Amino acid sequence: MEFDINVVNSENDQNILDRFDANYSELKLLSRIKLPSKIRRVGLTFNARPDDNIPESDNVSLEYDEPETIFAIRDALQSGGYDVVLLEADQDFMEKLKQNQVDFVFNIAEGIQGESRESHIPAMLEMMGIPYTGSGVLSQAISLSKTRTKEILTYYKIPTPKYQSFSNSTEKLEKKFKYPVIIKPDAEGSSVGITNGSVVLNEKHLRQQVEKVIQTFPGPALAEEFCSGREFTVGIIGNNPPKVLPIIEVTFDHLPSNMVKMDSYESKWIFDTIDNVNDPLRCPAKITPKLKQIIENIAIKTYTVLGCVDLCRIDIRLNKRGIPNVLEVNALPGLNPNPSFHSRFPYACAKAGISYDQMILTVFQAGLDRYRKKNM
Ligand SMILES: Nc1ncnc2c1ncn2[C@@H]1O[C@H](COP(=O)(O)OP(=O)(O)O)[C@@H](O)[C@H]1O
Numbered sequence: 001m002e003f004d005i006n007v008v009n010s011e012n013d014q015n016i017l018d019r020f021d022a023n024y025s026e027l028k029l030l031s032r033i034k035l036p037s038k039i040r041r042v043g044l045t046f047n048a049r050p051d052d053n054i055p056e057s058d059n060v061s062l063e064y065d066e067p068e069t070i071f072a073i074r075d076a077l078q079s080g081g082y083d084v085v086l087l088e089a090d091q092d093f094m095e096k097l098k099q100n101q102v103d104f105v106f107n108i109a110e111g112i113q114g115e116s117r118e119s120h121i122p123a124m125l126e127m128m129g130i131p132y133t134g135s136g137v138l139s140q141a142i143s144l145s146k147t148r149t150k151e152i153l154t155y156y157k158i159p160t161p162k163y164q165s166f167s168n169s170t171e172k173l174e175k176k177f178k179y180p181v182i183i184k185p186d187a188e189g190s191s192v193g194i195t196n197g198s199v200v201l202n203e204k205h206l207r208q209q210v211e212k213v214i215q216t217f218p219g220p221a222l223a224e225e226f227c228s229g230r231e232f233t234v235g236i237i238g239n240n241p242p243k244v245l246p247i248i249e250v251t252f253d254h255l256p257s258n259m260v261k262m263d264s265y266e267s268k269w270i271f272d273t274i275d276n277v278n279d280p281l282r283c284p285a286k287i288t289p290k291l292k293q294i295i296e297n298i299a300i301k302t303y304t305v306l307g308c309v310d311l312c313r314i315d316i317r318l319n320k321r322g323i324p325n326v327l328e329v330n331a332l333p334g335l336n337p338n339p340s341f342h343s344r345f346p347y348a349c350a351k352a353g354i355s356y357d358q359m360i361l362t363v364f365q366a367g368l369d370r371y372r373k374k375n376m
Pocket residue numbers: 161182184188189190191192194224225226227228231261262263264315317327328
């Protein structure tokens with residue numbers, strides 16, 4: 001007999017349904033987060049870097065923000081007339097949130113642990129009905145996983161390098177790969193776990209690297225065809241419509257000849273330091289109007305299908321046929337204010353004539369406008 005969902009079998013079932021109805025209508029009301037009529041107090045949610053000498057093995061803290069970034073965002077929000085409360089996103093966060101009534105949150109928190117760490121603060125804010133800047137729970141969780149991101153990109157026919165996910169190093173290798181192949185952790189950032197040795201030319205080394213990544217990092221290993229062409233990173237700011245910032249080319253000419261031309265851990269943290277005069281970024285990138293158009297379209301489409309809002313930075317690299325491929329999506333792009341730090345999102349804003357304070361206030365306004373629109 002087919003199950004008829006309209007048939008209620010007992011009084012108990014009816015009670016459950018009544019309760020469900022009541023909860024559901026309450027939920028529907030709650031799902032529309034109310035924006036206070038006046039925004040006065042803004043919470044700034046962050047995770048601060050413990051100090052400068054973080055070992056590579058500390059994959060999570062490496063992503064945290066420098067105190068100068070946190071203070072610069074606070075100052076920018078204050079220049080917009082808001083009172084700012086600093087809320088460190090640690091395990092006492094919920095208590096702090098309850099003690100400090102804030103009307104809105106500017107979120108840059110990377111999260112402290114777990115496979116969905118970047119979505120924890122958005123999830124808690126959503127639960128407490130507090131509006132916040134930046135991408136929501138689902139987009140943060142998906143974009144932290146490079147593999148999940150690529151599945152969505154593939155679904156929408158956005159070019160991304162061929163890939164295979166490995167949860168152990170003995171899994172059968174699909175025939176599709178052409179070497180070189182790069183092996184990277186699924187859910188890290190800032191080039192953590194990506195070194196010269198990550199790029200392999202044969203199956204034996206591929207399996208060794210997969211094993212290393214699986215042993216070192218919590219998630220699966222991602223094997224990807226290596227794109228050997230020029231690399232770009234594309235900032236996007238705002239919504240309806242989102243605006244593409246001047247495209248940045250990331251160059252590798254400054255790297256020693258024995259190093260793979262890529263933004264590896266060594267390249268980002270050893271060869272591009274504050275004390276190093278080398279600036280690997282070229283912005284706006286010198287590219288043809290046609291390539292610029294293609295890259296911008298790919299970036300906007302990626303932002304849209306992943307449900308990113310307010311700000312984002314997308315890494316794109318040309319394959320050997322010159323086709324732009326999306327490598328990954330940074331829903332929480334670094335926002336360091338020090339020009340010598342070469343933080344990419346502020347770098348592109350500066351080239352577009354947007355000062356640091358304007359950048360922060362534009363992101364903040366984009367967030368406000370989203371909730372205003374929802375409340376209409
Ligand atoms: N498939 C690939 N082809 C070529 N270079 C790659 C590929 N994947 C990663 N890289 C290089 O490694 C860098 C870091 O990889 P990415 O996927 O952006 O991870 P992260 O989250 O650490 O920034 C890229 O900026 C690029 O230089």
